[in-house]
Amino acid sequence: MKLYISSLIFLVLMSLSSFSQSKEYELIVPGLTIPWGGTFLPDNSMLITEKEGKLIHFKKGKKTEITNVPTVYLRGQGGFLDVKLHPNYRENGWIYFTYASSQGERNGGNTALMRAKLKGNQLVNTEVLYKASPNTTTSYHFGSRIAFDVENHVYFSVGDRGSRDLNPQDITKDCGKIYRLNDDGTIPKDNPFVNNKNAKKAIFSYGHRNPQGMEMNPFTNEIWSHEHGPKGGDEINIIKKGKNYGWPKASFGVNYSGTKFTDKTSIPGMENPIHYWTPSIAPSGMAFITSDKYRKWKGNLLVGSLKFQYLSRCILKDNKVFKEVKLLKDIGRVRSIEQGLDGYIYVGVENLGIVKLLPK
Structure with a gap:
């Protein structure tokens, strides 16, 4: 009898444990492949980017595909990336997107930032605000997340596009950077490199590898970002104006083969991460x-x-x-x-x- 009761108690506890685990989340929008980005409209419906190049509006249990979306350069890590509403969306209706684009010279693609408005089930008033260059056929490190600060500047990230020794440390080149624009795409007058003749004027910080997370910390109003390291060395950084975040001069990671590309994890004058992951x-x-x-x-x-x-x-x-x-x-x-x-x-x-x- 005691054995039977003990077995019964064990089964009940296992059942409760299974129930608890199964209720850790609820599936709200099924049937998505790579939901790269998402944002909520004022009615709490969702806009969701599918990496393959689709924009989904999910409302009251129904998925509707939005038309007139940008043509994406779908290759490797590239495709339709992030989506973010302007902080004053209720007043101006602007929605911001990043995506891999083949527009411009050379074959391949690079990351672009555009804004548009939603009218019915289509995007209207589309404007490309920035397009990183040059295009390249490499299939990785496009970035890209979008964030706004309290002054409504728009920030977006672009990965180094696999050219770690050329792009991240060179402010005359795109890629491996976090950029800051006014919400209309113009360059803020107080951007850190506006007076540098040859610099890309939109750059806000540099020395990045592949940032795929970025948000304004609502408790401090700072821009926080994380980025992929190589083998080890994924980082969280607090993004500061004009600062160098070290890639690839300093890193907690190594090459995928296990060999080192730097013996430094910190360099004076470069920003250290506030947190890093090893393994990645x-x-x-x-x-x-x-x-x-x-x-x-x-x-x-x-x-x-x-x-x-x-x-x-x-x-x-x-x-x-x-x-x-x-x-x-x-x-x-x-x-x-x-x-x-x-x-x-x-x-x-x-x-x-x-x-x-x-x-x-």
Whole structure:
């Protein structure tokens, strides 16, 4: 009898454990392949970019494909990338996109920033605000995330496009940079290199490898970004005006073969990361929790892992990652993260869709 009761209790506990794990998230938007970016319209419906070149409007359980989207250069890591609403979207209607584009000279493509408005089920008033050059047929390191600061400057990232020894440390060249523009695409007069004759005037910071996460920290108003290292050395950085973030002169990573390309992890005059991962997690997506839905998690930073397929909850202390907790383990490649207008966190997972993270 005692053995029977013990077995019954064990089965009940296992059932409750399984139920708890299954309720860690709720699938909201099924049937997506690579939901690279997402944002919420004022009615809490979603705009979702599919890397292959589609823009999906998800509203009241229905997916509608938006027309007149930009033609993307679909190659390797390149495609339709991020999407972000202007902070004053209710007044001006502007939506911003980054994508790999083949426009311009040479074969191949590079990262572009455009803005447009949504009218019905199509984009209108499309404007390309910036196009990195030159085009190249390499298939990796396009970036690219979008963020706004409190003055409505638009920031966007472009990876080094695989030319680590040419692009990131050279401010006369695009790529391996984070850029800052006025919201209409003009160059801010106080950008750090506007008075440098040969520099790319849109550059805000340089020495980056492949930034695929960027957000304004709503508690400090600083721009935070993370980027892929090589083998080891994925980083989180606080982006500062005109600063050099070291790639490839300094890194905690090594070549994929295991050989070193630098013996330095820090160089005077270059910015150090506030956190790094070794081994690399392949970070993608970033969001700060500002709502009260998750109680003690408010103020935490969320980062997705493509490589290990989980959501990292980074507990912050004095602008450092004090501790990490893994959520949604083995859910799939976590590509994008957004906090909805309802206060819940929504996570884009490759070959699954958009899931809502449920409070525990």
